[in-house]
Amino acid sequence: MEHEIIELDEIDSTNDELRRMAEKGAKHFTIVSAQKQTRGKGRHSRTWESPKGNLYLSILIKNSKFDVAYQLSFVAGLAVLDTIQTFIPVHEAKLKWPNDVLVNDKKIAGILLESSSSQSGIMDYLIIGFGINVKDSPDYATNMKALGFKQPFGNVKRHLIDKFEKYYTLWLDDGFGRIGELWLRNAAYLGEKIRVNLPEKEVEGIFRGLTPKGELILETKDGERLISSGEVFHGA
């Protein structure tokens, strides 16, 4: 796939920069990366710690199958997982629903999807932001260097883009089936007890899998429950 990569030293957030570019007509698959972010974002207005030395990269997706665009969060997760597994193969990396990547149960990467809809309610574009801790991380998290990574930084970036392209094409051609399967094969806590924080309360149960739409299937004592957004914690 043809793509333009804009590489910046410093920016507030690569997602925000790409949004500004999208509003000015940037093309499908434009990529922005930065060496550091001054206002890196997580989901729900949370902060993403973004010192120099890590990967901060956003990809613009236009004219796609937007009714199912949220599935790209799993596509993105697989690309990050592949990258981590390739460069630090000794450690087992896992995907935590909906879109964290963990090593030794600590977060090594996060993904942020943001979309924009026009007045007609049809989505114009989607921005997928990747944060991978390559050389640095908060104390409660982990990074690739701490786990033995020694290669040039550029290799990680190239690999991530290549793999995102690969899984994105698989998704375009075959839909969610295979993506969901691959995702589940590497899922953290599958078959185990988890708690999920929902906006109104916390629910508890066994993580049984994903629906064809990507919802989390939770087996609770009151029956099966499908969850489309929330925060997952391990254990009872």
Ligand code: BT5
């Ligand atoms: C995420 O949010 O995990 C999505 C992170 C996406 C970051 C990328 S970087 C490129 C692009 N531009 C942006 O501005 N963002 C994207 P969430 O699941 O809400 O997790 C946020 C939480 O993770 C925070 O509240 C912290 O607890 C923790 N956290 C913050 N910085 C971290 C880091 N560098 N490594 C691991 N955990 C971190």
